[in-house]
Amino acid sequence: MSSAESSSPARPRVGLFVTCLVDLFRPSVGFASVKLLEDAGCIVEVPDAQTCCGQPAFNSGDRATTEALVRGLLDAFEGYDYVVAPSGSCAGMLRAHVPDLFENDPATAARAREFAGRCHELVSFLVDVMRVDKVTASLERTATYHDSCSGLRELKVKRQPRRLLAGVEKLTLVEMAEPEVCCGFGGTFCVKYPQVSTRMVENKVQDAAATGAELLLAGDLGCLMNMAGKLERQGSPIEVRHVAEVLAGDLSAPPIGRPAGT
Known part of the structure; x- marks a missing residue:
């Protein structure tokens, strides 16, 4: 595999967002994700405190549960260069919808936007960020x-x-x-x-x-x-x-x- 692009950390620290379905039904996807990320030159960690991305609650209109889950994720993935998920659905929630959750809480909204900017789907991260070819x-x-x-x-x-x-x-x-x-x-x-x-x-x-x-x-x-x-x-x-x-x-x-x- 090719190395990371010059603007990325030499060995970026990645927090793997495992996802609920991978955790409960298909752990092999998580292990495969770790291998691909490590082969690409990343340092991979799996925060124990991570939970659901909040998408089921969000899609059902349960804003309070969604916000509570996301607040936990902001803490769990603090300090990682990137947050990577082997799921377009979960990554889409984290990257596209999380920034709009905290309109009445400017401080948390700023954290949410910064967090979302670090979130990526696995394969797009490998190709577009780490330049794996x-x-x-x-x-x-x-x-x-x-x-x-x-x-x-x-x-x-x-x-x-x-x-x-x-x-x-x-x-x-x-x-x-x-x-x-x-x-x-x-x-x-x-x-x-x-x-x-x-x-x-x-x-x-x-x-x-x-x-x-x-x-x-x-x-x-x-x-x-x-x-x-x-x-x-x-x-x-x-x-x-x-x-x-x-x-x-x-x-x-x-x-x-x-x-x-x-």
């Missing part, structure tokens, strides 16, 4: 990539994962007809509108299957679990994985949605 992974498979809504629309994450996946030795990347179309998860959307959500994920996995890919990749675990659940119920052989696992060259965990040994 090559990973050492090798995988003789065919994969397709789903653009998760928050990462794409709030953070402009599109070219970065494809750039790094293009450097995975022996991997063939094929595009879906509509890679940017929502998978139907949408956090609380799938709970509020289950019939619409179900139709959307059916369309998405059909699009993925039409590519002939063996792997379906994305950068958001919520989307991945949603698509994996539908594929598993259909009996599809397509494996679903977080892009970080492929880039780190570690597929030791079973595919998302499948028990170990399958």
